[in-house]
Each structure stands twice: as C-alpha cells, then as structure tokens.
Amino acid sequence: MIFDKKELCKFLVEAKKSTYAAGDSAQKIINDDKSTTLIFKNGDWKYHDNYFGGEPYGGREVVFFKGEPIYIMTYYGQVDDSVSDINKVYGILMDALKLISADNPYRGPKKYNSGNLSYENNSTGEIDNFFGEESITENGKEIYKAKYMGGFVDIKN
DSSP, rough: OOOHHHHHHHHHHHHHHHTTGGGSOOOOEOTTTSSOOOOOOOOTTEEEEEEEEESSEEEEEEEETTTTTEEEEEEEEEETTOOOHHHHHHHHHHHHTTOOOBBTTTSSSSSEETTTTTEEEEEEEETEEEEEEEEETTTEEEEEEEEEEEOOOOOOO
16 A cells, blocks of 8 residues: 555644544544544545543554555553542643644654643654653653554555
C-alpha cells in the first residue's frame, strides 16, 4: 500500500483533535463489550480509536488508507491512587492532546503546563515504529502515567 507519511501525520493530528481531545463534543459509540469507539474520516483516510476504561484505561488506534489498515498505536495509562479529583488530570491531558504536532503525532507535546500541573511526553522512533511515555505531575509529584507504542502494519506484501 503506497501512501504519503506526511499526509498520514497530518491526518493523525486532525483525527485526534476531532475525537478524544475534543472532549464531550466527540461522537462516542459505547459497544456491547463495554469499550468506547471514536471514528474520524477524511477522504481516503479513516481513524478508529477503541478503548476500555475509565481508570485505568487501555486501547488502540488504527488508521486505514483506502480501506486497508496501515498504522496502529496501542496505549495504557492510569491516574495515581492518591488523586481525589481524576477529572483535573484528564482535563490537562485533553488540553495537552489538543497540542499534538505533525512532527510527533502520537500523543501531546513534549511539555505543557497548566497551573501546578505539568504534562510531559517523550517518544523514541518515527511514525513507522515508535514507543513513548507520557506523565502528569502536580507540584513535582507524578500523578499520571501512560505508555504507548505503534507503527505501520501490513505494509509489505
């Protein structure tokens, strides 16, 4: 399957900003298996995010090009048990995810601060094969962590 990597990265930014990062305005499908699905389409591209949770949570994103799966990212994360207001953690997470860049279209920016909360994201690799970790700290204490990995799938025929 031939596609443009830069177009994939641009599409991922658009799709992610239009789904989970969009918060309550995103159309969510609650499935029989208790998972949630978010779908975004644009031309030949389709983004499918399916996750379980809550707290903790885990899921996977798949991008299809012309109906064929070409990209996957899996993720798993949780808020520390010491946190009484989980919504503040997911609030800064959504704000950070809105700042996704086409240079690193996996999660949020390298760093983002909001009041006494700090988001940090570190990844290794390129769009075809990568892994990373994001965290949120409050006054320097880690209160959230997630790991992710992904890359191209089914490219070599």
